[in-house]
Amino acid sequence: MKEFKTIDEVRKEMEGLYLNGHSLPAILERFHVTAEPFVSLMTDYKCASMEVETKFNVLNSRLSVYGEMNPIESIKSRIKSPESILMKMERKNLPFDLDSIRNNITDVAGVRVICSFVDDIYRLEELFLSQDDIVLTKRKDYIESPKENGYRSLHLIVEVPIFTESGKRNVSVEVQMRTIAMDFWASLEHKLRYKKDISPEMIDALGEDLKKCALDSADLDRRMEEVKKKLYSQPEV
Ligand code: 0O2
Numbered sequence: 203m204k205e206f207k208t209i210d211e212v213r214k215e216m217e218g219l220y221l222n223g224h225s226l227p228a229i230l231e232r233f234h235v236t237a238e239p240f241v242s243l244m245t246d247y248k249c250a251s252m253e254v255e256t257k258f259n260v261l262n263s264r265l266s267v268y269g270e271m272n273p274i275e276s277i278k279s280r281i282k283s284p285e286s287i288l289m290k291m292e293r294k295n296l297p298f299d300l301d302s303i304r305n306n307i308t309d310v311a312g313v314r315v316i317c318s319f320v321d322d323i324y325r326l327e328e329l330f331l332s333q334d335d336i337v338l339t340k341r342k343d344y345i346e347s348p349k350e351n352g353y354r355s356l357h358l359i360v361e362v363p364i365f366t367e368s369g370k371r372n373v374s375v376e377v378q379m380r381t382i383a384m385d386f387w388a389s390l391e392h393k394l395r396y397k398k399d400i401s402p403e404m405i406d407a408l409g410e411d412l413k414k415c416a417l418d419s420a421d422l423d424r425r426m427e428e429v430k431k432k433l434y435s436q437p438e439v
Contacts, residue, residue, distance in 0.1 A: 243300055244281055247311035249364040250373035251279040254313045257336075261329050273322035275382055278314045282307070308340070308359045309376035316385050319427050320345060323356055323379045330358075330377075337361040339374070345384075351409060352416025353388060355380040383419040387412070 255277050262274040296302045317323050340359035348354045356379040361372040391412050
């Protein structure tokens with residue numbers, strides 16, 4: 203008897219089950235993964251993202267003590283949906299089991315830190331990574347080197363310890379750090395990527411428009427930072 207279904211079979215069945223409004227435990231039981239270990243793993247990711255979020259909130263509060271503006275505008279966290287986890291495993295040709303998620307999918311827990319200014323991003327990165335319980339495993343600086351489509355953000359994959367009823371575990375979290383302008387751009391581009399009812403020509407044309415918007419928003423970030431630097435270098439009267 204075949205123990206595991208192929209990812210494609212699982213995905214097709216999941217799509218059907220989601221459409222039929224089944225609950226997550228029902229879906230998982232169907233695929234020979236009992237709900238409890240899966241929910242336990244997802245809870246580890248949830249706890250790890252809470253730890254990371256708290257660390258950024260602490261830095262934000264501490265930096266405001268010395269008369270600096272709060273560098274963080276907002277923090278958003280998300281846990282990747284089972285469907286997206288499956289799709290990613292399928293793209294990477296990985297087997298669908300919990301160890302495979304744990305060992306290969308480093309962005310199940312995602313924390314997005316939105317700052318007003320680019321220099322605040324690098325300052326917060328340094329302070330965050332200098333904490334002795336945080337281990338950096340991967341860094342992608344799409345601010346320094348934007349993607350071809352214009353996407354900018356700083357991505358860090360870190361391991362953070364969580365302390366549970368059954369001991370300490372290190373859990374991967376993806377931290378995306380970006381300015382308000384970068385976030386504004388990325389959310390519109392994300393909508394374009396998932397829009398199914400427009401022609402390929404229109405997608406290309408909008409992609410070109412978005413590239414120009416990315417250059418404009420990078421320029422706006424630079425100019426706003428210059429204004430801020432001048433403002434804070436003025437002697438008080
Ligand atoms: P979602 O729904 O946001 O989770 P890797 O993990 O290194 O094998 P990956 O996942 O392509 O490869 O890594 P990368 O490039 O660091 O991108 C991870 C996440 O960054 C994406 O997650 C997006 O959230 C964001 N991102 C990356 N490139 C773009 C882009 O061009 N446009 C937008 N809007 N967002 C981007 P997911 O899993 O794609 O989606």
